[in-house]
Amino acid sequence: MTKDFVLGWGVPLLYLLSAICFILGLKLLTKVRSARKGNAYATLGMLIAIVATLIKVGTVDYRWILGGLAAGTVLGLVSAMRVPMTSMPELVAVFNGLGGAASLLVALSTTWLRVIEQPTAPGPQPLMATLGGAGAVMVPLSILVGGVTLTGSVVAFLKLLGKFGYERPILLPARHLINFLLVGGALSAAAIFALVPLETPQVRELALVLTGVALLLGWLLVLPIGGADMPVVVSLLNSYSGVAAAAAGFVIDNTLLIIAGAMVGSAGLILTKIMCVAMNRSLLNVLVGGFGQGASSGPAEASEYVNVKSAGPEEAAMVLENATSVIIVPGYGLAVAQAQHAAKELSDLLIARGCEVRFAIHPVAGRMPGHMNVLLAEADVPYERLVEMDVINSDFRNTDVVIVLGANDVVNPAAATDPASPIFGMPILDAHQAQTVFVVKRSLGAGYAGVKNVLFERDNTVMLFGDAKAVLQGLATEVKAL
């Protein structure tokens, strides 16, 4: 086998095999039964791609490559193994940001190598001449999209952690104008980069300016979006990171990058749309930001609530004693308190007493769709006991007790009844229709969207104040003693 054959046919065919693995992987990932296999296919595809690339690179100096691979593998392994299930959304945001950073860095590295360090043509040249037409368009695009993905993901990560701008989105004055000017500036810088012959120092400066603008833009674009919409933002940024990869594919003339990047880009966009539909919002509405500003008062304060009843575990257990049907509505509070095992324990105790127990899963409960399913599955709650919103909503009125576990906005009846509410129109779980509603919550503080929850004031609602795990363990102890 000659070298030409390996490079001309072998490597490209391996890339094709890898692309097939990605397509099958993504397809299988959309069904619960086959999802794990899908992920394995995609992993295999990536492995094939990396091996093929190393064959293509051939015998070169491997110190930088091995250094990067080793450092990345250790960091990836450690973070993936050690981060608790409850923090998955944050981790996905971070990985996503790193994907954007990689595209940005590849574009910058290519620029430095081919334009500054080893110019392919003498004298000042436009990018058009050194990198070709596709490269001249795609290097700046890669820098822009990669940079926006990086800082956008960092802001999303910080918001998911609740560090800042969580309850109340941060709205700069004239933010639309600022963003508009930045995009305009970035595009003109990109055009100059591509078309105007530049001296080396100018290339360097322009590349850095473009990078800076991209980073600033990513930061500013996500800043005004409320914490409740972060899952949508992360999903959209995921789509962007695909676009950045496809752009990088044009720069280095690699078809696999284009295929995989384009697929992630469009699949991410569809997933983003599915998430928006679940929240009854349009994508544009999410991106313009400022969610929650309709309520001029901002986050609800405890003092705004009247007629709130609260009880301890003993009283609650006495109500549960006579219940024949119980629905548990989990939310982010369950994740924060790591209460999934305690919830499973209580549900088992109730089932042992002949009570029907189900979990009602709102499509956007938690910080990310499917967040609750992952946590409850971790605690071995059987899959059949998790019921989706559309299926379970008509059952609430025939249910004795609903236990709301750290969920808030997804059970707020104002979404259905109060047109002035910022969350009006969002589909909710009709928990309020049950005989008795126990709301387990640390305080009367506002939820995700920073909106007052009228459920707490209802006559059939009883608050069980405290950490979700502690309250559930208290309830379990009392139920055992019955």
Add this chain to the structure above:
Amino acid sequence: MDATLVAIYVLVLATFVGFEIINKVPPTLHTPLMSGANAISGITIVGALAAATTAETSVSNILGGLAIMCATVNVVGGFLVTDRMLQMFGKKR
């Protein structure tokens, strides 16, 4: 056909493939799917690997090495964490 034109064909067709394979996804799988797709976007690693192939401590090599590191975290961490999530669904069966 010009190579760039072929690349554009591939781009457009792959975009449609992406749209078509994701039509109905149960909410349970939204997070794992997002995480898995994100790991696939770490394919930039292919570009990164070719970006640092000499020994010298040049700007392009440093940037390339960093790119390899970021992409590797994205790939290794992404696939592993997706598997960890999906494992949770598998074990009750």
